[in-house]
Amino acid sequence: MEEARVAVVIEDEEDIRSLLSAVLTQAGFEVHGAANGYDGLELVRQHDPLVTTLDVNMPGIDGFETAKRIRAFSGTYIVMLSARTEEIDALQGLEAGADDYVAKPFRPRELRARIDAMLRRPRHHVAAPPATPEASDGAPTWLEHQGLRLNTDMRVVTVDGEDLDLTRSEFDILADLLAAGRRVRGKSDLALMLRGEQFTGVEFVSDSDARAIEVHVANLRRKLGESPTNPRWIETVRGVGYRLTAP
Structure with missing residues (x-):
């Protein structure tokens, strides 16, 4: 319904x-x-x-x-x-x-x-999800990187086994970066992703949209407890955007 x-x-x-x-x-x-x-x-x-x-x-x-x-x-x-x-x-x-x-x-x-x-983006409910989320075929659908685990179906994130409380935008950015791996995701790409769009070369992304991505990533790093100068998970590519750190 x-x-x-x-x-x-x-x-x-x-x-x-x-x-x-x-x-x-x-x-x-x-x-x-x-x-x-x-x-x-x-x-x-x-x-x-x-x-x-x-x-x-x-x-x-x-x-x-x-x-x-x-x-x-x-x-x-x-x-x-x-x-x-x-x-x-x-x-x-x-x-x-x-x-x-x-x-x-x-x-x-x-x-x-x-x-x-x-x-157009999934709504995050306050109620806690089950401890062992599984996909519809019974297999867990986790994205993982160096102790960081994210389940896209149940919108669950854990760091070294501890649950992490993220906003909807922080979760979506983290999921996007984990899915991209070592491929760089530009601030414009991430802004369009949050808007439910894909980059085709004609979309307008304002400076405020790019700054909002910087704010979301800064909040995400703070919650992860990592330093932008010595990151464990999210690496800044200056003048471009972000990607996962090397394994």
């Missing part, structure tokens, strides 16, 4: 909240709006939305804290919106559990395109 298309908009500015609601309604969502983080949390609990848009600067608890609290119980796609465009703000938003970080003012068509791209 197709998942209900419900969205929650958490935004303290009424005109922007109305605009976001209109964009999502046109995309086929049933939309519920809140003017602050506390009310937004209750709406997410009540409606279990597929998508949640979240403003950063709000009264009460800000968007970063709201995202962290949502992530503790919900697998909703989180799109964070903010007039703060510094890279550290995007980093903080993605660390809090956001799937995307969009700068204000935004173009409604671009926002809808980003949401459509997210919906």
Whole structure:
């Protein structure tokens, strides 16, 4: 059965909240709006939305804290919106559990395109999967590299036998790198992958998209506990992108 298309908009500015609601309604969502983080949390609990848009600067608890609290119980796609465009703000938003970080003012068509791209990617549920995931034919489907193991079917990652908690974007980037092996994956390739597209030479990948990949990889490395200057798993190819380290 197709998942209900419900969205929650958490935004303290009424005109922007109305605009976001209109964009999502046109995309086929049933939309519920809140003017602050506390009310937004209750709406997410009540409606279990597929998508949640979240403003950063709000009264009460800000968007970063709201995202962290949502992530503790919900697998909703989180799109964070903010007039703060510094890279550290995007980093903080993605660390809090956001799937995307969009700068204000935004173009409604671009926002809808980003949401459509997210919906083409598997949704990560909060509930823990079985300890021994298997493919439909009974054989485990693991990608492995130097103590790092990833199961694409069950979306499980372990490092030296310990479970690793990743966001959806971090998981998808890691899976892509593991599948590519020693082949270099450019930042544009990874950005398009997150958007559900493949590189054909005509797609537009912005500087902010490339910076978002850098942020995701930085978060991924932090969670893996590796140094970019002496990596165990992910090697930077300067000016190009990333690949797995040599065995």
